[in-house]
Structure formats: C-alpha cells, structure tokens
Amino acid sequence: MIVLEKRPQPSQAWSLATPLVAVLATMFFGGLLFAALGKNPVEAIMTIFWEPLFGEFSFYYRPQLLVKGAPLVLIAIGLSLGFKAGIWNIGAEGQYIMGAIVGAGVGLAFYPLEAWYIFPLMVIGGALGGWAWAMIPAFLKVRFGTNEILVSLMLVYVAEQMLASVSLGLLKNPEGFGFPGSRNFQSYASAYNADLIEGSGMHWGVVAAFIAVIFAYVLLNRHMLGFHIRLTGEAPRAARFAGVNPARLILFCLGLSGALAGLAGLFEVSGPSGQVSIDFNVGYGFTAIIVAFLGRLHPVGILLAGSLMALTYIGGEIAQSEMGLPAAAIQVFQGMLLFFLLAFDLLTNYRLRLALKEVA
Amino acid sequence: MDLSEINPVLLIASLMVAATPLLLAAIGELVVEKAGVLNLGVEGMMIIGAICGFAITVETGSTFVGFLAAALGGAVLSLLFVLLTQVALANQVASGLALTLFGLGLSALMGQSYVGVKPPDTPELNIPGLSDLPVVGPILFSHDLVLYFGIALIAAVWAVLKFTRVGLILRAVGENHDAAHALGYKVIRIRVLAIMFGGACAGLGGAYISLVRVPQWTEGMTAGIGWIALALVVFASWKPWRVLLGAYLFGGITVLQLNLQAAGVAIPVEYLAMSPYIITILVLVILSADKSSAPASLGRIFHASH
Numbered sequence: 191m192i193v194l195e196k197r198p199q200p201s202q203a204w205s206l207a208t209p210l211v212a213v214l215a216t217m218f219f220g221g222l223l224f225a226a227l228g229k230n231p232v233e234a235i236m237t238i239f240w241e242p243l244f245g246e247f248s249f250y251y252r253p254q255l256l257v258k259g260a261p262l263v264l265i266a267i268g269l270s271l272g273f274k275a276g277i278w279n280i281g282a283e284g285q286y287i288m289g290a291i292v293g294a295g296v297g298l299a300f301y302p303l304e305a306w307y308i309f310p311l312m313v314i315g316g317a318l319g320g321w322a323w324a325m326i327p328a329f330l331k332v333r334f335g336t337n338e339i340l341v342s343l344m345l346v347y348v349a350e351q352m353l354a355s356v357s358l359g360l361l362k363n364p365e366g367f368g369f370p371g372s373r374n375f376q377s378y379a380s381a382y383n384a385d386l387i388e389g390s391g392m393h394w395g396v397v398a399a400f401i402a403v404i405f406a407y408v409l410l411n412r413h414m415l416g417f418h419i420r421l422t423g424e425a426p427r428a429a430r431f432a433g434v435n436p437a438r439l440i441l442f443c444l445g446l447s448g449a450l451a452g453l454a455g456l457f458e459v460s461g462p463s464g465q466v467s468i469d470f471n472v473g474y475g476f477t478a479i480i481v482a483f484l485g486r487l488h489p490v491g492i493l494l495a496g497s498l499m500a501l502t503y504i505g506g507e508i509a510q511s512e513m514g515l516p517a518a519a520i521q522v523f524q525g526m527l528l529f530f531l532l533a534f535d536l537l538t539n540y541r542l543r544l545a546l547k548e549v550a
Numbered sequence: 551m552d553l554s555e556i557n558p559v560l561l562i563a564s565l566m567v568a569a570t571p572l573l574l575a576a577i578g579e580l581v582v583e584k585a586g587v588l589n590l591g592v593e594g595m596m597i598i599g600a601i602c603g604f605a606i607t608v609e610t611g612s613t614f615v616g617f618l619a620a621a622l623g624g625a626v627l628s629l630l631f632v633l634l635t636q637v638a639l640a641n642q643v644a645s646g647l648a649l650t651l652f653g654l655g656l657s658a659l660m661g662q663s664y665v666g667v668k669p670p671d672t673p674e675l676n677i678p679g680l681s682d683l684p685v686v687g688p689i690l691f692s693h694d695l696v697l698y699f700g701i702a703l704i705a706a707v708w709a710v711l712k713f714t715r716v717g718l719i720l721r722a723v724g725e726n727h728d729a730a731h732a733l734g735y736k737v738i739r740i741r742v743l744a745i746m747f748g749g750a751c752a753g754l755g756g757a758y759i760s761l762v763r764v765p766q767w768t769e770g771m772t773a774g775i776g777w778i779a780l781a782l783v784v785f786a787s788w789k790p791w792r793v794l795l796g797a798y799l800f801g802g803i804t805v806l807q808l809n810l811q812a813a814g815v816a817i818p819v820e821y822l823a824m825s826p827y828i829i830t831i832l833v834l835v836i837l838s839a840d841k842s843s844a845p846a847s848l849g850r851i852f853h854a855s856h
Contacts, residue, residue, distance in 0.1 A: 341831050347774050351823050351824040355821070526652065533633065
C-alpha cells in the first residue's frame with residue numbers, strides 16, 4: 191500500500207517539475223479528448239503547440255502571442271500576490287471590465303481632441319477603475335469580515351451588466367448607426383494603443399506586463415512587504431506575532447491586483463479589441479487564475495505560464511479553423527491543466543512511500 | 551409601466567420555481583460544509599448537471615431519467631474534487647475553482663448539438679380539486695415533482711443532521727477532524743460521501759434550470775447561481791430551514807426583477823438584472839459579522855499521519 195509522508199521541507203525539484211509534468215499529462219489526456227471528438231490527437235496537439243511558433247504562418251501568429259499573453263500575465267501577477275497571502279481575488283474579470291470602461295470613458299470624453307496626454311490619462315483611469323472595483327471586496331473584508339471570494343465573483347456579473355449598459359448607452363458611438371459599442375479607438379490616434387513597432391504585437395500592455403513581472407519579483411524578494419505577503423501565506427500565526435497588519439495586506443493585495451486587471455482591460459480595449467462592446471471580454475480574468483497557479487505564483491513562472499496559455503489560445507483558434515476542433519475543447523484543455531497541476535503538486539509536499547498495511 | 555399587471559399569486563408560484571435550483575445546490579453544499587469541506591465548484595457541478603439532465607431527457611424523452619443522469623453527472627464531477635482535495639490533499643479553494651472552470655468548458659463541449667433544442671415538459675402535480683383551488687392551488691399544488699423533492703430534501707437533511715447518529719458523525723468530522731479520527735471514524739470516507747451528495751444535489755439544481763426554469767440549453771446558463779448558492783449557505787448559518795428561507799428570498803428577488811423588466815419600469819434592464827448579485831453581497835455583509843456557526847474544520851486539509 192502506498193502511504194504519504196509529509197516532507198519536512200517542500201521539494202524544490204518537484205516544485206519546478208510539477209508544471210512540466212502537468213503540461214505533459216494535459217497534452218496526453220487532451221489528446222485522448224481530441225481523439226474522442228474524432229480528431230487526430232497528434233495533429234491537434236501539434237497544431238496547438240507547434241503551428242503558432244514555427245508553422246507556415248508563424249510570422250502572423252508570433253505577434254499574437256504577445257497580444258494574448260500580456261493581459262494574462264498582467265492579471266496573473268496581481269492575483270499571485272494575493273494568492274500567496276491567502277487572499278482570494280477571483281473577480282479579476284470584473285476588474286478587467288471596469289478598468290476598460292473607465293479608461294475608455296476617459297479617452298472618449300476628450301474626443302475629438304488630439305493631445306499627447308490623453309493616453310496616459312486613460313491608463314490612469316483604467317488602473318483606477320480596476321482598483322476601485324477590487325476595493326469593494328477589500329473594504330468589505332477589512333471592515334465586516336465578508337468573504338472576498340464570493341463578493342469579488344458577484345461583482346463580475348455586476349460588471350458585465352455595467353458593460354452592457356454603457357455599450358448600449360453612455361459610451362455608444364453616436365455615429366455608429368445604432369449598433370451597440372463605442373467609437374473605435376483605431377480611428378482616434380491620441381487614444382489608440384498602437385503597436386510600438388509596427389506589426390510586432392508589442393503594444394503598451396506588453397511593456398506594462400514586463401514591468402509588472404520585474405516589479406513583483408523585486409517586491410517579493412527584496413522588499414519587506416513582499417516578505418510579509420509570503421509570511422502570511424505560509425505561517426499566518428507567525429505573521430501576526432511579527433506584527434504584520436492583515437488589513438493593510440488585504441487592501442494592498444486586492445487593490446494592486448484590481449489595478450493590474452484594470453490596466454489589462456484598458457490596454458485591450460484601446461488596442462487589440464478597439465472598442466467597448468458587450469462581449470469584448472473573453473474570460474482572461476478567469477484564465478489568469480490558471481496562469482497564476484501554473485506559474486507557481488512566481489513572477490518568472492507566470493511569464494512562462496502566460497506565454498504557454500497564450501499559445502493554447504492561438505493554437506486553439508488555428509485548430510478550430512483548420513481541423514474544426516470546437517472552441518470549448520480548448521477551454522476543457524485549459525481547465526485540465528489546472529487539475530493536473532493541483533494533483534501533481536502533492537509530490538512537492540509529500541513523499542510517496544510503499545508500506546505494508548498495518549493496523550492503525 | 552403597469553405594476554397592476556404583476557399577479558401576486560403567479561409571482562409566488564414562480565418564485566418557488568426560481569428558488570428551487572438554488573435550494574437544491576445550497577442544501578447539498580451545506581452537507582459538504584458540515585463535513586468540513588469547502589467545495590467552490592458548485593457552479594461547475596450545476597452546469598454539468600444542467601447539460602447531462604438536458605441531453606439525457608432529450609435523448610430518452612423521460613425527465614425522470616434526465617434528472618437521475620444530472621445527479622449522477624454532478625456526483626461524478628465532484629469525484630474530481632475528491633481526487634484533488636482528499637487524495638492529493640490540494641488546496642480546497644483552488645480545487646473548487648478548477649472544478650468550476652473545467653465544468654464550464656466541458657458542459658459547453660457536451661452541449662454543442664443541443665443548442666436550440668426544446669426539451670419535453672416536466673410532469674406537474676395535478677390533484678383534481680386541490681390544484682384547481684384559487685390562490686392555494688397554483689401556489690401549493692400544481693408544481694413539478696422536483697420542487698417538492700427539494701423541500702422534502704431540506705426536511706430530510708435537517709432531520710438527519712439533528713436526530714441521527716450519521717448526522718452526529720458528519721458534524722463531528724466537520725467540527726474537529728482530528729478528534730473524529732481519534733475516535734475511529736473514517737474522516738476521508740465520510741467526506742467523500744458528503745462531497746458526492748453535494749455534487750448530486752448541485753447536478754439536480756442545474757438540471758432544474760435547463761429543464762424546468764428556462765427550459766433550454768445555452769452555454770454558461772447557470773449564470774452564477776452556483777456561487778449564490780455558496781453565499782446562501784453562509785446566509786443560512788449552516789441551518790437547513792434557513793436555506794429554504796434564503797432560497798425563497800433570492801428567488802423572490804429574481805422573479806420580481808424579471809417582472810419589473812416585463813412591466814417596463816423606468817429602471818434600465820441592466821440595473822435590474824444586476825440586483826440579485828448586489829443583494830447577495832449586501833446580505834453577505836450583514837451576516838458576515840457572525841461566523842460562530844461555521845464548522846470549525848471548514849476548509850482545512852486532513853492528513854492522518856498514523
């Protein structure tokens with residue numbers, strides 16, 4: 191009989207290996223799923239993981255990797271700080287939407303003025319929008335002890351209704367012939383989040399994502415606040431004795447993750463998506479949860495995990511158009527990844543040992 | 551705007567229908583949490599139940615078989631949660647989220663060929679005489695059987711938790727798993743059964759949405775009801791009858807806002823549609839001050855070293 195034996199210290203090697211093992215297991219079982227759907231599993235996996243990087247049209251897909259990866263990394267970095275401290279913000283999707291609405295609103299308010307300061311103001315607006323939306327669960331948790339998981343999630347549905355409301359009303363394009371959705375930022379130079387180098391996919395959101403990774407790395411490894419975050423997650427009692435203020439930590443972690451999610455929303459709506467519309471959000475806020483865990487809540491890991499997730503999005507789209515693989519299959523594939531990751535994580539904290547069955 | 555169009559009798563009858571999915575999912579989760587496990591995957595299990603129930607009902611033509619399949623589907627999905635939290639000892643919050651994300655994807659995949667299909671009607675109770683009574687008839691005696699089953703389930707859970715040995719053991723495991731283990735109770739086995747019960751209830755609740763409440767299949771149709779069910783358990787302070795009360799309250803709000811939309815009240819549709827979620831938050835705030843009734847071992851990982 192196999193018994194579990196708790197390791198005195200989490201295994202460093204397994205901690206690094208589990209994401210890889212999880213990806214391999216997901217490829218295998220994902221392949222089985224694709225086979226069950228009547229597709230050639232090897233071809234499907236190759237299409238998802240190889241085609242976007244080295245295939246015939248990779249010159250088109252590679253920039254997309256940055257476009258899709260940036261919001262995921264940006265959001266996941268914020269979430270990871272909270273997750274590390276046991277603060278569960280799962281409403282990033284709502285903060286992403288609110289950031290986009292506020293940021294886009296700031297930009298549209300200046301229309302048709304052209305000035306250098308409009309885009310920076312939009313960025314600030316986006317961050318503030320997301321921050322404010324995340325401060326609702328943060329404040330309620332600090333003041334009343336309300337569960338932040340449920341509140342932040344409920345606010346996603348509220349934000350979706352807000353989005354529907356503004357795309358049909360407040361921010362609707364007055365010259366849009368009655369169609370829902372705002373003006374397109376592509377035709378408004380001062381507010382458009384264009385590629386910094388034409389055709390590279392490198393827009394300001396990508397820059398922000400890289401800055402966030404570096405910032406988080408420094409914060410966690412070189413700063414007292416980062417140490418407090420780690421301490422609270424690993425040993426809450428010790429943290430309390432060390433004088434960590436839990437309320438401040440909650441406000442900081444939720445506020446920062448909200449601001450980053452809001453930024454991601456603003457960069458998306460003013461760039462790749464182009465306009466505020468009812469369904470411009472595609473679930474990055476939820477996928478970012480998978481990214482944060484897959485990256486082991488470590489900034490560099492999240493960068494890699496975000497790239498991998500972006501790959502499955504792009505590869506999934508290719509497989510959809512070329513092989514007729516249903517879009518939902520990719521969603522299942524991404525969900526599977528989180529499953530295997532959590533399952534294999536057992537090996538980080540426990541050792542498997544063969545033992546004779548004994549009476550307890 | 552014409553508020554007189556809103557018929558109070560029909561309102562009450564339809565709020566009972568709107569409350570049933572919530573009620574089923576919440577009473578299941580209550581048992582799970584009483585055993586000391588926090589399963590945030592209710593939404594995922596509900597949506598899997600919704601599609602399983604819908605697909606099987608359409609294929610077999612029998613709603614009874616459909617609801618059975620839904621309960622089975624929810625329970626099978628909950629086994630994944632069992633695997634993660636009871637076998638691999640993973641974090642329950644993360645595992646619950648994984649379950650929801652996976653369930654939403656899988657249900658979309660399974661439901662592709664069922665979009666736009668109309669399911670057979672669910673049979674309704676019809677007692678000649680009683681069902682035809684004014685006011686009382688439509689409210690009490692002319693619903694589908696699952697609705698009555700939901701209420702009976704509340705009573706059953708209450709009785710089992712309060713009066714039976716099984717209920718006592720379940721609560722002991724949830725309050726202090728180390729002590730329960732020391733007394734020789736199989737903590738993991740009891741929790742696995744509780745989680746599967748929760749999954750089956752969530753599955754039933756989901757199928758009620760796709761077969762009775764709406765009735766059709768659309769992707770992501772549970773729209774947060776699983777999460778509201780989680781909030782409802784907190785609202786009910788882990789007491790079965792309060793789940794019933796809470797579910798009817800939320801059902802009432804949902805139905806009322808739909809009625810107001812239809813009556814053309816001056817409030818924009820979007821604001822009415824977000825009201826159930828906002829009210830859930832408000833209720834959570836009001837009730838979160840008192841955490842004393844929560845099971846003491848809720849969300850903690852159990853690992854017997856000996």
